[in-house]
Amino acid sequence: MSEILRLTEAYVKYGDIPALSGVSLTAKQGDMIFITGANGSGKSTLTKAIAGLLPLSAGTLTRTPRMSYVPQYEEGDRDFPASVREIVLTGTQRPGNFFHTKADRQHAEAAMNALGISGLADSEIRTLSGGQLRRVFLARAVCGQPELLLLDEPCAGLDAQTHETLFTILRGMLAEGCAVVMVTHDISDIDGIPEGRVIRISAGRILTHE
Ligand SMILES: Nc1ncnc2c1ncn2[C@@H]1O[C@H](COP(=O)(O)OP(=O)(O)OP(=O)(O)O)[C@@H](O)[C@H]1O
Ligand SMILES: [Mg+2]
Structure with a gap:
């Protein structure tokens, strides 16, 4: 199996304050x-560092460019005119490729269908509930067919059925070789999910690899 991600002895600071100290992780x-x-x-600092959104003050990061990242949901202003379908389709964009192919559209429709938001495809995103919007961002991440999927607290605000749907989708992606890094502060989110490594962090350091 080929390596998708290697983070070695990574340090991240906000100003002078250390947020990650000597974190190493491979997938x-x-x-x-x-x-x-x-x-x-x-946890979020670690996912942002892997996504390339925060510079490392020391250490190295090597990873596939085919990455999808879903940030931790924060209530914010989303009052701009874009439909669910438009947002999901942006997940298929690659550098230098500004047009959507028929296959891109099919992937977007399949992802919306899998996440149960096909009926909302033409709705403007400002009209959605928080949980519906999370599903839109998950569909966007999934339809880009990433080699690395980074999810920061994806289960927060999801109902039980969507939670189950998400893990069904993740299992399918894992079987196709995608690596998934998922943050959760609530370990009960992953109860009954035997597959996978659990990494605990505290004050910016890895405590245990299980
Ligand atoms: N933009 C920022 N500027 C300064 N400090 C920050 C910034 N973002 C995060 N921090 C600090 O870095 C530390 C780690 O924050 P981070 O958001 O990574 O935690 P987390 O484990 O994701 O927490 P949560 O479970 O609340 O999402 C915290 O002490 C936080 O206050
Ligand atoms: Mg966080």
């Missing part, structure tokens, strides 16, 4: 990695 094709820890322990 190969088909790996499921859960990252857990208390509020403020550095």
